[in-house]
Amino acid sequence: MLDLRGRHLVSPSDLTLPEIDSIITLAQDMQRQRGAYSDICRGKILATLFYEPSTRTKLSFESAMLRMGGSILGFSDANASAVAKGESIADTVRVMDAYADILVIRHPKEGAPKLAAGYSRVPIINGGDGGHQHPTQTLTDLLTIHACKGKVEGLSVAFCGDLKYGRTVHSLIETLARYPGSKFYLISPEELVLPPRLKEQLLRTSNCEVFECRHMEEALPYVDILYMTRIQKERFFNEADYLRLKNSYILDGAKLSQAKRELIVMHPLPRVNEIAYEVDNDPRAVYFAQAECGVYVRMSLMAHLLGVTCS
């Protein structure tokens, strides 16, 4: 287990590949023998500062801390906290870091966790900032990919849906591009393509291949992983644009029949209608197992950042 004590996790690039491996390896062990870790965070407190709604991220962080014997506090509605009185992120963090040993922050403003990290004396974890980054979802995704494929390198991955505002996509694609042999298929309407800077970064700094397409069927026969995303109503300034694009991609049984037998279908959840319910019964659909991975990977991450381990 590598020493990450006291570090922040704002972006996946804050972690080296060996550090990511260390988190994944410990998460795998926690998944195998959860009981062995049930007391390692006794006396530790996690504060969840959620300025934006969340189910999986918030509850999986809380579950992770509780499963390690620690305690939790926090808020899930900015209107029910001092934020409603106009308190800044900086002031909230400077107060909360005295109340807790580790903070996870979700915020609609992009860069808010980076700002918070500059004011905190305890580790800050980015639980998702606007359409920017979601590094713990990436760790969750990597644990899932390891479990299903036994490796992360050399995979062909299709990202489908909202690639412009999809923070889970940004974090995962940036991270997978650091592993050799990655091939990406970017499936989105023209209005929701991957931000040009990110695409340029992929092409400039890594050896991955990138293909863009408008239809799912163009990529489906060739990929090992299909990463579906929701068209996010909350990221649009204009509702008419959302309504026009929300049904752009729907994965159903007929489309899935064109894919490889070894394909896995991932989704950070929640889904709206982009995956038909009939797909849930296909063994290639792994998104609920993926959500479960989120607990173990967050246990491992917090254990690393707090510097606690199994005795």
Added chain:
Amino acid sequence: MIKVAGIKRGTVIDHVTAGKGLWIFNKLNLASLGHPVVLLMNVPSERLGRKDIIKIEDYTQVDTAMLGLIDATITVNIIENEQVVAKTQVTLPQVVSGLFACGNPRCVSNSDQYVMPIFELYEAESRAYVCEYCEEITKVAWK
């Protein structure tokens, strides 16, 4: 031609593209500096044809990062005892703090007033800077 005496100590902002002198004067807030300042406009120049010059007496702390963003032709001369002791050709700064706002309306630096926007040069040719907070690109239009 108008003759303006040299300064004993201070800063000469030379080779300003003709017409930008007044804008720089205002951008650097030189009127409220409290030091004698001279703005010369449309001065003949071998290099530029015409140029503007700003002379500031007893003051050497000009913001060269801002000058680099505004006009890459500028030379900044620091004067001591009527001699040029340092000559700097301004360039686009590698890192910029607080001189312009992030172009991303969802960036935290645009919503929390105490946050100093910080950028790193991404591509000089297009004058593109990447935001330290949201990592979006902002192209600086000052030129």
